[in-house]
Amino acid sequence: MTALLDRAVSGHPDGNVGFLDHDEVYDGFGDPPRLLDPGAVADTAAALGRVQLDDLLSSLPASTADAAISCGFRGGFDGDVRVD
Template identity: 60%
Template sequence: MALTQQFARVTREYLEHCRSSAFDSPEASPGWDPSPGDLLDTDWAVWGLIWYCRSTGADVDLIALLDRAVSGDPGGDIGFLDHDEVYDGIDGPPRLLAPAAVVEIARGLEAVDLDIVLADLPSAAADAAAACGFGDGFSGDVREYVAEHFTAMVEFYSAAARRGQCVVVWVD
């Protein structure tokens, strides 16, 4: 089973509900069940974009922005989400981005011109896949794959910022 990047848009109130549920449950179950419309799976596309940016010497601020968008911020007091109901435990537990961080990330992502970032991506599929760290097993149009998932992430963060929501990130 492949690991993929997951995101959830939630309110602080929802997180408090999950915290209370975890403390009240004998199994420490947080009752994690965000609305499907507030969940996003970007597969491993954004990791490929980060790989490509690092390997091509892209702007360090862009790399930091992308990394923060998928990795979250340290702390966040959401240890109650470190539960198999939320994620499979293969990677680190979920991390939180508070509303102010979400606004900052959304603005940064909205300013990225992906066409410029990917301007030197090889046109041959195998070369493009290698440039993004996808390896030989990737099939399809790398540029389209990365762009589709990047655009979904931008829209996801922008909506969360408009709503004043937190974003929880994890790998599953």
């Protein structure tokens, strides 16, 4: 699941996004933007559509703070990651 979400958010590292490399879109801090090609978008969307959210949420730690940490939020999340 982590790899699937990372792919959806991070895109392909070798994607051609030079047209996005300007100050209005990318200010030079952190990684430059990346894209998924159309086939990867379809594959990723289909895989995300098969995720059973209730199963995923039930696998989180019982503690709200630990659940947030397991989702990648370290000290900056206010609330419960299980709540809509």
